[in-house]
Amino acid sequence: MFGEQQRFVLLLIAPAALLMLLFQVVPIVIGANASFRNWALYNPKKTWIGFDHYVAVITDPAFLYVVLPNTFLFMVLSVAGALVVGLALALLLNRPFRGQKLVQTILLVPLMVAPVIAAIMIRWIFNDQFGIVNVVLEAIGLEGQPWLVQRWSAFGVILLTDIWLWTPWFTLLLLAGLQSLPKEPFEAAAIDGTSTWRVFRFLTLPMLRPVIVVCVVIRAIDAFRTFDIVWTLTGGGPGRSTELFSLYAYVHAFLNLDLGRGSAAAIIGGLIILVIGVVLYRLVDRIAKA
């Protein structure tokens, strides 16, 4: 039926395709089905209710005015923060200095820390009674804050944790990018006596652009689905004020035991990020070709 080459090609991707079919495609189809039904534990018949869950989610003020703005704000700030810090550190590590290897190892530390562990550490550091942050603040005469039970300080702590966790990822990929840039333009700029800032602005940044865009796309998509650190740091609280989209779906499915509504929320989020993903992909493609 197939030529020898087609058979080889198909066999190469067969295991991957089979796994994706069983563990991603099938669940998504079943989730889509559940999102149209009253799939709660007390209703064994799982009645078909059409788009009711979808309407319920998108008219839910908590989803509309808290969860969605939180998710987007978190995505933008977390990616921007990690990009700026990561780029600065990559530029630092790209110049030779004594102890560079040691500094590089230290800066990559957060990459090895599980988000759950990072969240536990940060929770302890920002503990309102015994956390070191408040101890230091009180020692210098300021007032300690109950960081994790106020909306915006809790959001800030979550953001800080995320940036700490993901900066090394940017540093690593951008450093690899910097080291593969051609040397000649930089040597020419040095001979012309161009200032460091202008070298960065007009040489490094444009040449690094494809790598930056790829990093941003990957991180943005991942930041949209952040779950671990929010769950462990605040559980979405105080109230529901730091809930992100993944938590909203999880809470509805497993805490309120309304699997239909949780699935609907998961699909709505999935569609939103799919649109963002396609737009970003076009952008990458255009930049890579330019």
Next chain:
Amino acid sequence: MAMVNRPTFLPWLPPMGRKTLFALAVALICFAFAFPVLWLILTSLRPESGVYYVHRGTEFTLGSFAEVLSDERIVTAFLNSALISTLATVFSLVVTVSSGYMLSRFTGPASRLWFGTIYVFRCVPYISWVLPLYFVTQSWGLYDTYTGLLLPHVAVHICFFSWLMKGFFDGIDPSMEYAAMIDGCTRWGAFIRVAVPSALPAISALAVLCWLFTWNEFLFALILTGNRVPVITVVMAQFVTEMGLRWNLMAATAVMALVPAFLVALFGQKYVIRGLRI
């Protein structure tokens, strides 16, 4: 490069002062990055009575570690996490190396379709398929089993790692493979005996990343396992609520969970940095 030696930053400072300032800034950055981990280690070494005043007092003890290690559930969780991470790494590499090879060496509709599929599934948030995967694993009898946690982990790595693997193979000249095929090697022979060995640095980098990702993963384990297959991240998250006030034990468990990841990363760092330089 000449550029590096010529002062453009704070040119009025004497060279010694600039050097000191630079060293201080670097030290400060390193401290900021390492502080949370250092603080965690310090907390884990304090006795129960001193844990609330970590910054004061000089008593240190390994008692928390001993207490944690005598908890059977935590030890089981560590073993489970190690087993699942290792198996997931082996399976993921087999699956993604061949899929990445296909993406790199073949063009045409099949390859484009596969790449599009991978990209789309890379975008799908975990919760969107892991949440219904809960019903699926239950109806297949895989809920709360090793297989039921292992296979979704392998599946989730397919997209990103195939993509990275494609990049690595793109950087390897295929002419060696053609030469091998002219000499009578089959396609499989050319792939396994020629292409895979030359991609070994990249494959090692992926192995390190894959092990770390699986060890650190939380959401899958939270949804797909119950009491029979505890893994370390879930057990730790439960700690926060259950043993809320026993920070010395929590810190000790967290430190122990960091150790294997550190070892893997420390020995793998050079492969990751070399492998990611596409």
